[in-house]
Amino acid sequence: MADTGLKIVVIGAGMAGLLAGIKLREEGKHQFVIYEKADRIGGTWRENTYPGLTCDVPSHHYTYSFERNPDWSRHLPPGGEIQGYFERTCEKFGLYPFIRFGEELTQATYLDGRWQLQMASGLRDEADVVIAATGVLHHPNIPEIEGAESFAGAMFHSSRWDHGIDLSDQRIGVIGNGSTGVQIISALAGRVRHISHFQRTAQWIMPVENGYFSDEERARFRDDPAALEAVMDVSAYQAAVEGYSQVITGENGDGADYFIDSCKQNLESSVEDPELREKLRPDHAPLCKRLIFSPDYYEAIQRPDTALVTAGIKHIEASGIRTTDGKLHELDVIVYATGFHADAFMRPMQVQGRDGVKLEDFWADRPKAYLAVSMPDFPNFFMLNGPNGPVGNFSLIDIAELQWGYISQLIGRLAQLPGAAICPRREVLEEFERERIAAAKKTIWFTGGCHSWYLDAQGIPASWPWSYQRFVDKMSAPRWEDFEPAGLGDVSAA
Ligand code: NAP
Numbered sequence: 491m492a493d494t495g496l497k498i499v500v501i502g503a504g505m506a507g508l509l510a511g512i513k514l515r516e517e518g519k520h521q522f523v524i525y526e527k528a529d530r531i532g533g534t535w536r537e538n539t540y541p542g543l544t545c546d547v548p549s550h551h552y553t554y555s556f557e558r559n560p561d562w563s564r565h566l567p568p569g570g571e572i573q574g575y576f577e578r579t580c581e582k583f584g585l586y587p588f589i590r591f592g593e594e595l596t597q598a599t600y601l602d603g604r605w606q607l608q609m610a611s612g613l614r615d616e617a618d619v620v621i622a623a624t625g626v627l628h629h630p631n632i633p634e635i636e637g638a639e640s641f642a643g644a645m646f647h648s649s650r651w652d653h654g655i656d657l658s659d660q661r662i663g664v665i666g667n668g669s670t671g672v673q674i675i676s677a678l679a680g681r682v683r684h685i686s687h688f689q690r691t692a693q694w695i696m697p698v699e700n701g702y703f704s705d706e707e708r709a710r711f712r713d714d715p716a717a718l719e720a721v722m723d724v725s726a727y728q729a730a731v732e733g734y735s736q737v738i739t740g741e742n743g744d745g746a747d748y749f750i751d752s753c754k755q756n757l758e759s760s761v762e763d764p765e766l767r768e769k770l771r772p773d774h775a776p777l778c779k780r781l782i783f784s785p786d787y788y789e790a791i792q793r794p795d796t797a798l799v800t801a802g803i804k805h806i807e808a809s810g811i812r813t814t815d816g817k818l819h820e821l822d823v824i825v826y827a828t829g830f831h832a833d834a835f836m837r838p839m840q841v842q843g844r845d846g847v848k849l850e851d852f853w854a855d856r857p858k859a860y861l862a863v864s865m866p867d868f869p870n871f872f873m874l875n876g877p878n879g880p881v882g883n884f885s886l887i888d889i890a891e892l893q894w895g896y897i898s899q900l901i902g903r904l905a906q907l908p909g910a911a912i913c914p915r916r917e918v919l920e921e922f923e924r925e926r927i928a929a930a931k932k933t934i935w936f937t938g939g940c941h942s943w944y945l946d947a948q949g950i951p952a953s954w955p956w957s958y959q960r961f962v963d964k965m966s967a968p969r970w971e972d973f974e975p976a977g978l979g980d981v982s983a984a
Contacts, residue, residue: 493519493905493906494905494906494908495519495520495521495905496519496520496521496618496619496901496904496905496908497520497521497522497616497617497618497619498514498520498521498522498523498617498618498619498620498621498901499522499523499524499525499605499607499615499617499619499620499621500514500522500523500524500525500621500623501524501525501595501620501621501622501623501624501836501839502524502525502526502527502533502622502623502624502625503524503526503528503531503532503533503580503589503591504531504532504533504534504535504536504576504623504624504625505533505534505535505576505886505887505890506533506623506625506874506875506886506890506893507524507526507533507621507623507874508524508531508576508579508580508583508585509554509623509874509887509890509891509894510522510524510621510623510874510894510897511524511583511585511588511589512554512556512579512583512585513894513898515583515584515585515588516583517898519905520619520901520905522588523588523589523590523615524585524588524589524590525589525590525593525594525595525607525609525615526589526590526591526592526593527592527593527594527595527610528591528592529591529592530577530591531576531577531580531589532573532576532577533625533628534625534627534628535569535572535573535576536573537628537649537650538569538648538649538651538670539569539570539651539653540569540648540649540651540670540673540674540677540825540827541651541673541674541677541678541681542673542674542675542676542677542678543568543569543570543673544564544566544567544568544569544673544700545566545567545569545572546566546669546698546783547566547567547884547885548565548566548722548727549562549564549565549566549567549703550562550711550718550721550722551722551727551885551888552567552572552885552887553575553887554579554887554891555888555891557579557582557583558718558722559575560708560711560712560718561708561711561712562703562708563702563703563708564700564701564702564703565699565700565701565702565703566698566700566783592611593609593610593611593613594609594610594611595607595608595609595610595836595839596608596609596610596838596839596840597839597840597841597842598620598839598840598841598842598871599840599841599842600842600843600844600868600869600870600871603909603911604616604617604618605617605618605619605620605870605871607620618870618904618908619870619871619872619901619904620870620871620872621872621873621874621897622835622836622871622872622873622874622876623873623874623875623890624835624836624839625875626830626832626835626875626881626886627829627830627832627943628649628830628834629830629831629834630647630648630649630650630826630828630830630831631826631828631829631830631831632647632826632828633665633826633828635803635805635806636804636805636806637805637806637807638806640806640807640808641806641807641808641810641821641824642808642809643660643821643822643823643824644822644823644824645823645824645825645826646824646825646826647825647826647828648666648670648671648674648825648826648827648828649830655823657678657681657682657823658681658682658683659682659683660682660683660822660823661682661683661684661685661686661810661820661821661822661823662678662682662684662685662686662821662822662823662824662825663685663686663688663810663811663819663821663823663824663825664678664685664686664687664688664825664827665688665803665811665824665825665826665827665828666688666690666826666827666828666829667687667689667690667691667692667693667782667827668693668779668780668782668827668829669780669782669783670827670829671687671827672693672695672782672784672787673784674825674827675687675787675790675791675796676784676785676786676787676789676790679789679790679791679793679795679796680790680793680795682795683795684795684796684797685795685796685797686796686797686799686811686819686821687791687796687797687798687799688799688803688811689769689770689798689799689800690802691772691774691779691940691941692769692770692771692772692773692800693772693779693782694753694754694757694772694776694777694779694781694782695753695756695757695782695783695784695787695788696749696752696753696756696776696781696782696783696784697752697756697760697783697784697785698783698784698785699785700785707721731884731958732957732958732959733745734882734884734958735880735882735884735956735957735958735959736957737749737777737934738777738882738933738934738935739929739932739933739934739955739956739957740932740933740934740937741957746775746776746777746934749776749777749781750775750776750777753776753781754776756788757770757771757788760788760789761788761791761792762792763792766791766792766798769798769800770788770791770798774938774939774940775934775938777934777938778934778935778938778939778940778942779935779938779940779941779942779944780882780942780943780944797819799811799813799819801813801814801815801817802814806824809821811824829943830943832943832944832952833856833857833877833946833947833952835857835873835876835877836849836873837849837850841868841871843865843867843868843869843871844867844868844869844911844913845867847867847868849865849868852865852867852868853877855948856877856946856947856948856950856952857876857877857878857946857952858877858878858919858923859873859876859877859878859919860914860918860919860922860972861896861922861964861965862875862876862877862878862879862893862954863876863879863893863896863897864900864912864913864914864973865913865914865919866913866914866915866916866918866919866974867913867916868913869910869911869912869913869974870904870911870912870913871913872897872900872901873893874890874893874894874897875889875890875893877952878926878952878953878954879893879953879954879961880953880954880958880961881944881953881954882953884958889961892961892962892965893965895965895966896964896965896966896967896968899967899968900912900968900973903968903970903978903981906981907975907978907981910975910978911974911975912973912974912975912978913973913974914972914973914974915972915973915974918972918973926955927950929955929956930950930951930952930953930955931950931951932955933951933953933955935951935953936949936950936951
């Protein structure tokens with residue numbers, strides 16, 4: 491069977507797009523280009539630069555499996571170091587010449603067996619395969635709060651941090667207490683004049699150590715692969731990830747006790763003032779929203795120059811935020827740590843598949859994709875970190891690598907069948923969606939009754955609702971009978 495080099499376009503030079511590029515370059519079989527709308531690589535880690543930015547995956551696990559990093563300074567990786575890691579890796583794997591910066595893809599249309607691509611700049615291209623690696627959390631959610639435009643100070647979203655402002659003598663208001671808000675408060679407390687933390691829903695905080703690696707330790711990790719392997723303790727980490735996923739999915743209800751006890755104990759033992767402790771006590775079970783790991787939030791929020799505000803926000807006025815109890819919180823800076831539109835994915839890009847099927851219509855009820863990777867009527871269009879994949883307190887790099895393993899097999903089959911339109915069958919996706927939604931209703935995100943970005947517009951958890959291991963198994967090889975054209979499974983592997 492012929493094995494033909496394909497033209498592949500990757501959208502986005504964040505963690506997942508770089509992964510695709512590295513793998514395609516290594517394989518050396520296909521022509522490819524990565525289009526990136528910004529002027530630097532890094533995605534999330536380029537856009538987020540807020541004080542305290544940290545990933546809550548243990549540092550040595552937050553890397554590509556083929557490019558470990560012995561040089562992390564802390565047990566949890568700081569955002570700036572993550573960005574540095576991706577920049578070094580991009581350079582080391584010779585990827586920069588393959589990236590076209592400042593090119594935002596606005597339209598992808600499947601026509602006569604190829605994808606016709608249009609950039610905002612006017613540039614056009616075409617491809618046999620499109621890989622959307624556009625990220626999950628990149629469209630800031632900025633709530634419309636009455637009077638916001640009248641605020642006299644600076645105001646920005648956490649992912650658009652204004653580093654031009656010297657905060658040391660400022661009164662800062664931070665809206666939102668997800669992972670981002672909590673990290674910002676912890677980092678700024680004691681370094682600014684005053685902080686008001688606006689909390690709409692209390693959050694459970696899981697205690698976590700975030701110590702430093704000494705110079706000696708880092709040298710050892712560099713020089714001795716066994717030392718790096720020992721600190722990673724891969725089997726313990728994998729067991730923890732699997733155990734956590736089983737708790738979330740309701741497959742192991744008892745396993746939640748550890749998290750519940752740790753969070754409750756953390757609140758009881760860390761917060762002295764009983765009134766503040768009650769304000770910080772959620773009325774939902776831990777894990778119902780994305781669990782927040784923090785070594786120092788409770789310490790920060792108890793400082794005399796930090797205030798927790800639990801009254802609702804009534805409106806914003808020139809000098810600050812007025813809460814529903816009538817109080818004016820005078821502020822110089824307002825930070826929206828209010829999260830992202832997690833359902834956007836590659837939108838606002840216009841994607842039109844076979845027979846004029848529009849992504850906007852296909853996703854009218856909710857974003858969906860077979861095993862988070864591919865969609866009927868959108869042939870040879872594959873996603874990394876697409877809808878309904880595993881998004882939890884674990885490494886999205888691992889998820890992207892698993893997905894790449896699967897996608898590369900689809901691309902391999904296409905190379906053997908030039909011109910084929912490979913996509914899952916419609917009824918396969920429908921059945922998958924039925925099962926996924928039924929399983930999603932058993933997850934703690936649904937049964938716990940919480941509101942969070944894990945839920946779609948219809949209140950159904952959008953994340954992978956089964957165990958982590960099930961995802962690993964599904965990604966090991968495509969079930970060819972689930973895909974069009976028929977007979978893909980009969981093509982002998984190259
Ligand atoms: P988020 O988890 O969606 O939290 C948004 C916060 O803003 C919530 O506290 C929410 O309150 C509040 N909020 C939204 N609209 C509001 C309004 N109109 N008035 C008052 N409060 C409002 O967003 P995030 O903290 O940016 O985190 C998003 C995700 O990014 C995380 O879940 C995680 O996946 C990732 N992340 C990870 C890390 C890490 O690895 N450590 C760090 C940062 C971010 P309610 O709870 O009441 O809705």
